[in-house]
Amino acid sequence: MSPEYRVELLNVSKSFGGINALQKVTLKSKPGEIHALVGENGAGKSTLVKILSGACKKDNGIIKIDGVEVEIKNPQDGRKAGIGIIYQEFSLVPDLSVSENIYLHTLSEKKIFMRWQKMNRNANELITSLGFAINPLTKIRDLSIADQQIVEIAKALSENVKILILDEPTAVLAPNETSLLFDVLKRLKQKGVTIIYISHRIEEIFIIADSITVLKDGRVSGCYLVPEINKEDIIKLMIGRKLNAYFPKREIIHGDEIFKVENICVRDKVKNVTFSVHEGEILGITGLVGSGRTETVRAIFSADKKKSGTIRLNGVDLNIASPADAVSSGLGLVPEDRKNQGIILPMSIKCNISLTNLGRLSNKLGFIKNKKENCYTLQLMEKLAIKAESSEVIVSDLSGGNQQKVILAKWLGIDCKVLFLDEPTRGIDVGAKVEIYNLINELAAKGMCIVMISSEILEVMGVCDRILVMKEGAVQDMIEKDEFSVEHILRIAVG
């Protein structure tokens, strides 16, 4: 008789230096089930799946797979037990081909020569079985994010996974790609694979998941079959209170048009992008992945070289040749890739926040004024409700939402005039998202110009006053607030 559950985590606990990340968490999932795992920032979702996959060791508790207790001490043990995990940051090698990436793990087997043809054929079969057509000889670098994700899944399947963990798989996908991913997950489900699905998008859970476990502060606050629960209840379980409005309302008061960019061009990536922002306005930029949103903003900020284009703030032409020029002209950027571009992980909250303002926090000889710096950081931490014991806490110990707030604090502290936010809520849960929306609103109310890039159409509609839709590097349309509708925007974005 086969056991009822494919995977059982029983009373799993884990603490990091006195802080209880997980307290007696129990999670059970059946074969062929999609089990959603949700919770706020730092609720312990990542820790839990890391324990299951072997990236992290548990302090207490039992893990059973197919009813048999297993000891998972490292990722190798996890793989042997049939557990595959796909993180938000993919673990693919960009310069290797699709098939090489899929079969990378077999390279450690004791064989001398590669069997290229067989490898490519098998890779092709695997991808076809997922309902996709990707040439196995393509380099990962040349694939779209969505295709890369499929390769990740294929890679996991090539190792015969029984349990597949997906950490926010849709955060990087456009809506049409999301539905393709769901098709793939349904196929895997039919094959009997158990899927543990971490997501911040509660809507998705009702589309794809069979059951749901909600974590709050390292404990299980609820475990349900999906038909038994509604969206409001999930949010309540996650944050312990009711969320009245997902997108906070605000009064829109626009001043003059103070920021204007004209004919921004970046080689073949951005074509003659022109737009303007009023004082106190939140302008949204959306479009599919690869539509040139990020490239446009990076070019304005001079993070990448632009071919041409003029940038005007308060009627004055800005000559921006480097990010340093951009910052001194009053521009700020919260980049798309938080960990690699936004934040210095091994340094403290204090060092990160004061980085943009060291000039004012030091004396003429270049010595940092300790007291002033402490005051400055603590003020910003309080203002943004950054949850940490002190300003000396190392940023890598913070949750994604708090890390994002640290980056926002860098720009808030220096009162920049125009703030670019590139996917500011990616990988952040509901509670922190709302906090960030509120902050954006507050900044706009103070007269800051805000340009927000997001691939979540609902988000740009909820937050922004006007939406610029891009496709293939060019502006498709500028949509005013009274014309907002998901279908309309999607139609323009797809073209």
Place this chain on the structure above:
Amino acid sequence: MSITKKRVLKALHFLIEYDTLVIFLIMVIISSTISDVFFTHTNISNLLRQVSGIGIISMGMLLVILTGGIDLSVGSIVALTSVLCGSFLLYMPVAIALICSVIAGVAIGSFSGYLISVHRIAPFIATLALMTISRGLGFIISKGSPIILNTSGSALINFGSGYLLGIPYPVFLMFIVFILVFIILKYTVFGRIIIAIGSNEEAVRLSGIKLKYYKFMVYCITGGFAAIAGIISTSRTGVGSPIIGVGLELDVIAAVVIGGANLSGGKGSAVNTLLGVLILGMIGNIMNLQDIPAYPQQVIKGLIIIVAVLLQGLQTKKKL
């Protein structure tokens, strides 16, 4: 957990946390037990004088390594500035000759820094080029033979062999440089940004910080420190020689690494680097006292570097 076990764990934690200090103390204990001469004033001041050059350069190298770079040209800069210092002294007053030598060292460093920060040439390659260029210039200027200091150089020789309060002048200089770098790293914007660059260059750049300036400056500073080491060498031997300092850059890098710095940047401290320099110096010193020949010395030195770095590996593992 029993109390003794807790104590053992605590002690272990301490050992791993302060590994460089622990290695340093072990070295001191070993040295003083196997040799009666070790703890004499003459020996200690000799030891310190021997490491003063490496000590000064390693402080610059620490800054370079913190940014994630490397500087291979320091040994050659020592030779070049030694030669320059010797020849300048033939024509100029001492003070001006010394200043010019230091400027030459900074100039070589600035050339590396320019290539690395503006043209984005890998530090390894840029400084490798400057390493051969400086060495070559040293040979050209000296025409391949050592330059013997004339009478106006005697003041310099007095400096090289003189003492203040029982401490050799070059050792004083080393401690001044150490304190300077310590303060830079701990209290100044410059130090903060250098560490930040080594931890995440892109985040620093996107925060509006002039990355190029800082990356340029660390090589200038190191060039200047190497020049000081070159002058010290000249002051001790009384000759400007183009053949000194071969392989010196490796000793300097070894000292910084023994001091716990991470070659990919962002991690390292002035105190530990100084300890690294002293550890390296002691290894040579004690083996000389024991009359161990030079060849086995090199092997033992290498082994001790491996042990030091393995211990640091434990430290990172503990944190995970």
